[in-house]
Amino acid sequence: MQPKKILIAPDSFKGTLSSDQICEIISKSARAHFPDCKPISIPIADGGEGTVDSFLTCVGGKKRRLTAKGPFMEDMESFYGLLDNGYAVIEMAACAGLPLVEGRKDPLTSTTYGVGQLILDAINQGAKKIILGLGGSATNDGGCGAAAACGVKFYGADGQSFIPTGGTLADIRRIEVATLPTSQIEIRAMCDINNPMYGSQGAAYIFGPQKGADADDIVLLDEGLRHLDTMIKRDLGQHVADIPGAGAAGAMGAGMMAFFSAALQMGIEVVLDTVNFDDLLDDADLVITGEGSFDHQSLGGKAISGIARRAKKKSVPVIVITGGAEELPEAYDIGVTAIFTINRLPVDLSVSKSKSADNLKATIDNVFRLLNV
Secondary structure, eight states: OOSSSSEEEEEOOOTBBOHHHHHHHHHHHHHHHHHOOOOEEOOOOSSTTTTHHHHHHOOOEEEEEEEOOTSSSSSEEEEEETTSSEEEEETTHHHGGGGTTTTOOOTTHHHHHHHHHHHHHHHHTOEEEEEEESSSSSOOOOHHHHHHTTTTTTEEETTTTTOOOGGGGGOOOEEEHHHHHHHGGGGEEEOOOOOOOSSSSSSSHTTTTTGGGOHHHHHHHHHHHHHHHIIIIIIIOOOHHHHHTTTTTHHHHHHHHHHHHEEEEEEHHHHHTTTTTHHTTTTTTTEEEEEEEEEEGGGSHHHHHHHHHHHHTTOOEEEEEEEEEOTTTTTHHHOOOEEOOOOOSSSOHHHHGGGGGHHHHHHHHHHHHHHTO
């Protein structure tokens, strides 16, 4: 096989190699083995840190920097991406993410207000559509902060408007939504979890601990989200709490649907649609994808499954490169052609991760040698 066009679309190998690094290693090897080959890199992002850079690499565009409110309403320098196709890509983690609250985590008081500011700026810059990544949040405010920044009014018992946080959601007595600047623009939120807004599998109980919530905080946060849902049903006529993904990013999934009429979609589907992956497949000879660990989660809507299903429809073979793999014969049914693990010796991750780049180079070199026979 002498491939003329290879699509390289890996997710990151968490904690070892970024998707950009993986693309670079595979592209370089492809050009060395097949001088006439055109490798096309599509680094996959999951909606968290690095999402903007991945889309800029795939589509082209520029990173816009601006001052926005951080997790505790402090001014900070934030950013988002303006793509060449007219879309804007926003990471909510850019001003409401966990790395920004290291050493001071507090989901009771943190806010997504800055995310709303980024959304408004993107609209003012003429964005035709907004893609919002819901990964890595430090908040549990149901998206109320972002909504308030965009003009939604939340009123307390004293009749005064305020900006609710996770700890004050229960204080909301009325929600007022006038015509918002966001009402004329399509927003798609990247969401790779199915958790509901509240309850034992909801935002507070499942994700609250990693954001600094103790047992008492979790109860308070969950009660607040239940109250917010009641207000959303009464004042907005929206029923979003049980929609899969409503609990994403401190229930910002629910807020994006209720306040912004946003669609929640699996991150890989948003990425593949945005880069016109189906069109790129038309004359492709091979797709190479991968992630750090290939397991049952990989087949549940993650990057590899989304890519393999689309490639299968156009009869394009798919090679998976991964750190380690479970025995998953069903992977071949959805479009995976072959799976290669990069770790050559049975050593612990603490040892192998420092050799990930070299192991990947050796593995892809052998894959291409085989194709070249």
